[in-house]
Amino acid sequence: MLKISFLGDISLNDNYIGLYKKGVRPFTEVSPFLNSADYVAGNFECMAAGDSGENMLKQPRLTTTVETLNYVNQIPLNIAFLAQNHAYDHLEDGFKKTTDFLNSNKIMYCGAGFSPSSAGKPLILTKNEVTVAILNYVSSDTNPNIPDNAGISVNMFEFEKCREDIIQLRQQVNHIVLSLHWGGRVEGGHYPDWDQPKLARKLIDAGADLIIGHHSHTFQPFEIYKGKYIFYSLGNFCFSDYWFNGELNVMPKRRMISTVVEISFHTNKYTVQTRHFLNNGIKLIPYDAYHKKVKLRKHVFKLLKSNKSAWFIYYFHKQAVLPLLLFFGRTDLSFSVKMQRLIKYIGKKLKPRPGV
Numbered sequence: 001m002l003k004i005s006f007l008g009d010i011s012l013n014d015n016y017i018g019l020y021k022k023g024v025r026p027f028t029e030v031s032p033f034l035n036s037a038d039y040v041a042g043n044f045e046c047m048a049a050g051d052s053g054e055n056m057l058k059q060p061r062l063t064t065t066v067e068t069l070n071y072v073n074q075i076p077l078n079i080a081f082l083a084q085n086h087a088y089d090h091l092e093d094g095f096k097k098t099t100d101f102l103n104s105n106k107i108m109y110c111g112a113g114f115s116p117s118s119a120g121k122p123l124i125l126t127k128n129e130v131t132v133a134i135l136n137y138v139s140s141d142t143n144p145n146i147p148d149n150a151g152i153s154v155n156m157f158e159f160e161k162c163r164e165d166i167i168q169l170r171q172q173v174n175h176i177v178l179s180l181h182w183g184g185r186v187e188g189g190h191y192p193d194w195d196q197p198k199l200a201r202k203l204i205d206a207g208a209d210l211i212i213g214h215h216s217h218t219f220q221p222f223e224i225y226k227g228k229y230i231f232y233s234l235g236n237f238c239f240s241d242y243w244f245n246g247e248l249n250v251m252p253k254r255r256m257i258s259t260v261v262e263i264s265f266h267t268n269k270y271t272v273q274t275r276h277f278l279n280n281g282i283k284l285i286p287y288d289a290y291h292k293k294v295k296l297r298k299h300v301f302k303l304l305k306s307n308k309s310a311w312f313i314y315y316f317h318k319q320a321v322l323p324l325l326l327f328f329g330r331t332d333l334s335f336s337v338k339m340q341r342l343i344k345y346i347g348k349k350l351k352p353r354p355g356v
Helices: 015-022 068-073 091-104 116-120 159-170 196-206 290-304 308-328 335-350
Strands: 002-011 039-044 079-081 108-110 123-127 130-138 175-181 210-214 219-225 228-234 236-239 242-244 247-249 257-265 270-279 284-286
Touching (some): 130 159, 159 196, 196 219, 219 290, 236 257, 236 270, 270 290
Parallel strands (some): 002 039, 002 236, 130 175
Antiparallel strands (some): 002 257, 219 228, 270 284
16 A cells, blocks of 8 residues: 545745744644655645746745745655746746755655656656556646746646646556646635536546646535546645735635545555644644535535536636625725725726737
């Protein structure tokens, strides 16, 4: 048997920098659930700051320090997925500082590198005659915004390319896992995009055995297709409020809930266990009561993926209504500040865009 625990988005930004300096240990209650795994893998969302500036094409950008990256050893993380939309936030220097840290701490990574071949290289794990291959991709709708002349490459998702990668590996390994940074249109939503279930099924039909999704920063319902699990998004494992362009972006509760997925791989099958955690701003604590909401959302998801009209109602609520509800629910802003920002936001939306 080979056991892997999969985590959601890992971003050791802003508040984590201060917590690390104070010696706070945020992962003491989740680490015991990971210690039995042979590997702990997570989406590594935040690069360390470099000395050469930032990718101004990308908004927002996330920042941490090399020192704060030491938190991953407390998790403890063994595998970092780097095919994500913040890989180039701090240009080549930030990427190098981050990957140098991973290398020096014997943390494997995949999905991005200093060449296309290194970015697309699968990670292959073997134990007790069980072999698992992991392929890591990021979809364009998450807006990586990496310029063509960048000195790094991320493994961009294209269905035919992914299908060919699966075919090449199929006879070499027992299981193929796809780690997908996808669903950019529904970031912050509780349900995947309309086309994601159809795409996920095509990937399973192509030979994938398990799909682990990221990017929405929320936990989204999972499903089983032909005996294979599809996790659309595991939510944020750790992600701080962040400052960008002088404004504080606050993580609502839906973005502070994470799911750890433990997969026990055998030669011709695998078993799955899940555990939910709540980030209270300082520590991750078990949140077993969340299972009830997960069960309810599975029923809603069943309706949404089969009824496009119902899905559009959800999408409109997510795009137009939910941002206002979350914004006016903030307790760190006065009413007058909220109104000022709302007027500014509406003004941006109404302003004509060049070429449109």
